[in-house]
Every structure is written in C-alpha cells, then in structure tokens.
Amino acid sequence: MMNLIFLLQDTIPAAAADSTATAAPAVAAQSVNYFSLLMKGGVMVIPILLLLFFTIYVIIERALYISRAGKENDALINEVRMHLGSGKLEAAQLAASKANTATGNILESGISLIGRPLSEIEGMMEKQTNVEISLMEKKLGWLGLVAGIAPILGFIGTISGVIKIFYTISITENISIGSISGGLYEKMISSGLGLIVGVVAYSGYHYFNMIIDGFALRVQRAVIQFVNIITVGK
Template sequence: MTNIIFLALQDTIPAATQEAATPIVESQEISVNYLSLVMKGGVMVIPILLLFFFTLYVIIERAMYYKKVMKHSESLMSDVRHQVSSGKIDAAQMTAARAATAEGNILESGISMLGRPVSEIEGMMEKATNVEIGLMEKKLGWLGLAAGIAPILGFIGTIAGVIKIFYQISETADISIGSISEGLYEKMISSGLGLIVGVVAYSGYHYFNMVIDSFALRVQRQVIQFVNLITTGK
C-alpha cells in the first residue's frame, strides 16, 4: 500500500513541477495613437482633413440657419387671418414681418399684394417661396462636392503610396511581409479618411434636402390657406 502511494506521488510531483515551471503568457493589448496613425497617411491626408473641417462648418452653419428661418409658429397664420378679416392690412403685414422667418416673409409678400387679382398674389407668394428655398439651398452644393471629392482624394493617396512601395521593392529587392504590410496600412489611411468625410458630407447634403422639401410642403399648405382666406374669408 505504501509503495502504491509513493508511486502516485512520484507521478504527480513532476507533473505539478512542470505546470509550475510553465510561464504564464498574459495577453497584451496594443494601444493605438490615432493622431499619429492618421498623420502616417501621407500628404493627401492634409487636404482631406481640411475638407472635413470645411464640411463640418457648412453643416453647422446651415443647421443654425434652418433653425432660425424655418421656425414654425401656429399663431402666425391665425393672427394674420384675424387681422386681414378685420381689414387691418398694415397690422397683418407688420405681424408677418416681425416673425423674421421664411414663412413670415412669404406671407408678407402675399399681404402686400392684397387688392390685386388672386393669380398675381399667388404668383408673388410663389416667387417669394422660390427665393427662400434658394437661400436654404445655398452652400449645399459644397457638401455635394465634398462628398464626391473626399473619397477620390483618399484613393489617390493610397494609389500613390502603393506605387512608392513597389518602387522601393524594385530598388531594394526587399519583399518581406513586414515592410509591405507597414507601407500598405499607412497608405490606406487616406482612403479611410476620404470615405469618412464623404459619408459625412453625403449624409448632410441629403438630410438638409429632405428638410427643405418638408418646409416647401408646409409652405404650400400655408399659401393655400392664405388664398382661401382672401377669396372666401375663411
């Protein structure tokens, strides 16, 4: 019995010693400095970043402008309706002007034409609507341009980098995986940045166009209400 216990311990002790001697490998997370990584993208990163900041400026500027001029007031139309029905044309025009919004400007253009044929009033309000929509669409073309140019700049940077890598390989005959992969990931940074800027600009362009379309529909309803007011008094 003693011999059996001794043999069992003899088999167990080396195994335990071997497990204790086995080094414990801890997983290490690779920290990435994104700023330094971006700057490795090459010369084309600079115009792409400039385009990115310009895109942000246009988006912020347009958003603030729309918030100001597209402000909708439920009481504006009711006030104008009450004043026009009471014959207070000047007061109605001042009420629309004080609103300082696109809807107020369009209503003011219609009120200023009261006494003229309905077709002329509708024509004037339609022209005022076109002017306001034109002001809203101002600078949106820059977003469309950025959405198209940014990815192209990124691809140009990547292609130029790949050409440089293969030129160095032809000169040095160094085709190691390390040198090739390092050069490729650095040069593909410009493509990634270009696509990001393009997505931001593309999204802003189409979102603002949807906002303008929604505003145009709302104004058309308001014009119909105003025309009904001057024709039927309701």
C-alpha cells in the same frame, strides 16, 4: 511521481512567464496613438481633414439657419387671418414680418399686394418662396462636392502609397510580408478617412434637402390658406 512534480514545478512558472510576455505586447498594441496613426496616412490626409472641418462647419451653419428660417408657426396664419378679417392690413403685414421666418416673409409679400389681381399676388408669393428655398439651399452644393472629392482624394493617397511601396521593393528586392503590409495599412488610412468624410457630407446634403422639401410642402399649404382668406374670407 516525484519526477512529475518537479517537472510541473519547472514548467508552470515558465508558462506563466511566457503568457506574461505575450500579454505585454497585446496591452501595448491596445494603447494606440490615433493621431500619430492618422498622420501615417500620407500627405493626402491633410486636405481630407480640412474638408472634414469645412463639412462640419457647413452642416452646423445650415442647421442653425434652416431651423430658424423653416420654423413652423401655426399661430402666424391664424393671426394674419384675424387681422385681415378686421381689415387691418398693416397689422397683418407687421405680424408676418415680426415672425422672422421664411413663411412670414412669404405671407408678407402676399399681404403687401392685397388689392391687386389674385394672379399677381400668387406670382409674387411664388417668387418669394423660390428666394427662401434658394437661401436654404445655399452652401449645400459644397456638401455635394465634398461627398465626391473626399473619397477620391483618399484613393489617390492609397494608390500613391502603394506605388511607393512597390517602387521600394523593386529597389531593395525585399518582398517580405512585413514590409508590404506595414506600408499598405498606413496608406489605406487615407482611403478610410476619405470615405468617412464623404459619408458625412453626403448624409448632410440629403438630410437638408429632405428638410427643405418638407418646408416647401408646408409653404404651399400656407399659401392656399392665405388665398382662401383674401378670396373667400375663411
């Protein structure tokens, strides 16, 4: 019995010391410097990061512009109806221009041609609508381009890294798992980063296109209401 007690006294502190020693690397592994880890991805990380910053800039710039230009203002068409009903063309045109929105610009283009044939008015409003939509779609092509390029750059970085790893193995004849996995996980960072940037750009591109499609539907409704005002007086 006494031997068992002495044995436990010797083994428990040793086990505690071993657990402490194994816990220390685990804690150290958790404190990772993500920037230095990112930089291990190779030279392709730099252009991918530049594409990320450019994508964020385009998304913010387009979001601000589209939210302002595509602003929906139901009171505007009612104000235009009131002025036109009173025969105040200049007041109606001024109200549309002061709205400072794409819908206001489209209505202003139609009001400026009142007295001309209806087909000419509708044609002008359609042209102005195409101009406003083109202004909203400006720079969205860059997002589509980044969505395609960023993942490819990431894959190129990974492939070039893998080539270097196997070239080193062929020279040194060291095929240990540590040498392969250590270099491989670093090179896969560029692929992961490229995919993230591509997803962000792809999502922004299609999100803004959905917003612009919704704007086009609202404009069609506003044009129909405007045509009813100048033709039937509703």
